[in-house]
Amino acid sequence: MWKSVASNGFTLLIVGVFLLAGALIWGQRQYVEPGPLAEAICLQVDRGSNMRVVSANLEEQGAVTHAPIFRIGADYAEKADDLKAGAFLVPAGASMEEIVDIVTRGGASTCGTEIVYRVGVRQSDVLVRELDPATTRFVERARFVPGEVEEVPAAFTEVQASADTRFRLQMAEGVTSWQVVQLLNAIEELQGTIEEIPAEGSLAPDSYEFSRGEPVAEVVEEMQARQSTILAEAWSNRVEDLPLATPQEVLIMASIIEKETAVPDERRAVASVFENRLKRGMRLQTDPTVIYGVTNGQGVLDRGLRQSELRGETPYNTYVIDGLPPTPIANPGRASIEAAVNPEATDYVYFVADGTGGHAFAETLDEHNRNVARWREIEAERANQ
Numbered sequence: 272m273w274k275s276v277a278s279n280g281f282t283l284l285i286v287g288v289f290l291l292a293g294a295l296i297w298g299q300r301q302y303v304e305p306g307p308l309a310e311a312i313c314l315q316v317d318r319g320s321n322m323r324v325v326s327a328n329l330e331e332q333g334a335v336t337h338a339p340i341f342r343i344g345a346d347y348a349e350k351a352d353d354l355k356a357g358a359f360l361v362p363a364g365a366s367m368e369e370i371v372d373i374v375t376r377g378g379a380s381t382c383g384t385e386i387v388y389r390v391g392v393r394q395s396d397v398l399v400r401e402l403d404p405a406t407t408r409f410v411e412r413a414r415f416v417p418g419e420v421e422e423v424p425a426a427f428t429e430v431q432a433s434a435d436t437r438f439r440l441q442m443a444e445g446v447t448s449w450q451v452v453q454l455l456n457a458i459e460e461l462q463g464t465i466e467e468i469p470a471e472g473s474l475a476p477d478s479y480e481f482s483r484g485e486p487v488a489e490v491v492e493e494m495q496a497r498q499s500t501i502l503a504e505a506w507s508n509r510v511e512d513l514p515l516a517t518p519q520e521v522l523i524m525a526s527i528i529e530k531e532t533a534v535p536d537e538r539r540a541v542a543s544v545f546e547n548r549l550k551r552g553m554r555l556q557t558d559p560t561v562i563y564g565v566t567n568g569q570g571v572l573d574r575g576l577r578q579s580e581l582r583g584e585t586p587y588n589t590y591v592i593d594g595l596p597p598t599p600i601a602n603p604g605r606a607s608i609e610a611a612v613n614p615e616a617t618d619y620v621y622f623v624a625d626g627t628g629g630h631a632f633a634e635t636l637d638e639h640n641r642n643v644a645r646w647r648e649i650e651a652e653r654a655n656q
Contacts, residue, residue, distance in 0.1 A: 301337060302344040305364040308334045311404035313382040315435055316374055318356040322346075325354065325374060334361055334370065341367045350375045358383030358437060360404060384412075384430050385437040390454045392445050393571055399427050417457060431460075437480060440490065444476040444604035445529045447568035451494075451602070461487040471568060472522040472599030473498055501605050509612035514549040525611040526599035530559035534629045538607055542614035544622050544632065553620065555589035563587050563600035 312332055316325060322345050326338035335341050344367055345351040353375035360382040361370055373381075382402040389396050399413040413424035430436050438460050442451060448469045456464045460483045475497035481490055506518045515521050524545060532541050545555055562572050564587030565580055581588070587596045603611075617632070621639035625631040626649040633639035 301340050302367045304366055306334055306366050306370070307336055308332075308361065308363050308365060311360060311362045311407065313402060313404050314359045314361050314370075314374065315383065316354065316356050316359065320354060320356070322351050322354060329361075329370065334365065335367055341371070344368060345371045345375075357381075358435070360402065360407065383435060383437055384433070385439055386427065386430060386460075387439045387441055388454055388458055389441045389443070390446050390451050391443045392450075395450070395454045397423075397427065399424070399430050438483065440479045440481065442474065442476045442479070442494070442602070444607070445526075445601045446476070447471060447563075447601050448474055449568045450570075455487050455490065458487070461485060461490065463487045465491060469495065470598070472526050472602055474602045475501060476602055476604045498602070501608055505605075505608045505612045508609075510614075513612060514546050515611065520595060521608065521611045522603065523595045523599045525603035525607040526601045527555070527557055527559060528610055529601055529603040529607040531557060532630065535606060537629055538610035539613065539615035540617060540619065540632055541622065541630070542610040543617040544619045546611075546614050547618065547620050549594065551620065552593075554591075554593060555595070557589050560587045560589045560596045560600055561585075563596070568600070 312334060314325075314328065314332075314334075322342045323338075326335065326341040329335045329341065330338040342351070348368075348371060350371055355375060355377050358381070359373050361373060365373070382404060384399070384401040387398040387400065389398060394416055396414060396416045398411065400409040400411050402408070403410050412430070413426035415424055415427070438458075440455070440458070448471050451474055452465045452468055455461065461481065462484050463486050465487055469491055474491070474494040477494070477497060479490055479493060502518050502522060506521060509515075509521070515524055524542065527545060528538055528541050532538060545557070548555055558576060561576055561580060564583075564585040565576075566572050581590055584591050586592065587600070589596060618634045619632040621633040621636065621642075622630040623633075623639065623642050623646050625642070626646065631642040631645070633642055
């Protein structure tokens with residue numbers, strides 16, 4: 272009898288082991304195989320949430336078939352305690368494993384409704400947009416220029432009041448520190464104000480997500496930290512025989528490059544012109560530095576330079592002074608900084624607009640004069656149209 276009981280018990284144990292193994296294999300497949308989601312969704316993870324709440328939300332939206340397996344998989348991967356708050360795009364067919372990675376890896380939110388404060392060279396504006404998960408494209412809901420509307424759009428007021436709204440600052444390449452501070456101090460969601468303008472060139476043009484109530488000083492610190500990192504990396508990778516003695520001189524040169532061309536493929540050629548001039552002891556003779564001396568970076572000069580300004584002896588008038596101006600004239604982006612430390616190998620010392628949005632480069636004054644004459648013809652043709 273006891274032998275029979277023992278035999279039956281052993282058989283049940285074996286069956287149990289096989290069933291458990293089968294369940295584990297099935298669960299593992301459920302975790303890593305493509306999920307049931309037919310269309311992408313935007314998953315909102317609130318601060319203080321947990322994997323139980325998130326898994327139930329995912330199951331309710333049809334992104335996972337078994338919430339417990341999602342939680343077990345997150346525990347097994349040792350990511351259950353790494354949940355990040357935010358709005359995350361979950362693509363169609365995402366596996367549980369992929370979703371766990373999405374909600375735990377951190378970084379900026381990837382979907383939802385956001386208010387974007389954009390500081391540009393000519394003007395700053397406010398954009399309200401929402402990501403359409405199905406197309407993964409942002410849909411514009413409102414846009415306006417602060418100070419130029421009697422009443423802000425209702426969509427802005429509605430979104431601004433929502434607890435789920437994300438906030439972002441987008442800083443264009445070539446804006447001045449004064450322009451950045453004007454917008455930062457006008458953002459109601461940021462705490463505090465900036466009293467002292469950050470050093471010109473010290474802020475990295477980029478996109479910065481911030482939280483409601485975040486100190487404005489912390490946003491500026493992040494901008495400065497990113498620019499310091501970019502500049503340090505570029506300086507360590509500079510080419511030999513560079514006529515720039517310090518990282519600060521690189522930043523000054525990069526700001527001039529940034530203001531002289533909007534064509535990405537031209538940056539290194541423009542860099543070669545100015546650095547060839549430095550090597551030959553020629554003056555830089557660039558209008559953007561003169562303009563900065565007139566405006567001090569505060570706003571845009573909506574007129575041409577006067578002859579008196581081109582002849583005036585200021586620290587930024589590179590038609591009069593030798594070498595570089597004393598500071599950057601804007602905040603340059605990574606590409607212009609990298610161009611400054613790695614200019615194109617040319618003998619160019621002149622360039623002028625060519626009518627296409629780009630420039631015609633020249634090695635000799637005769638060639639440059641012909642390019643200038645052609646540009647004058649183009650200007651005359653346009654004036655007569």
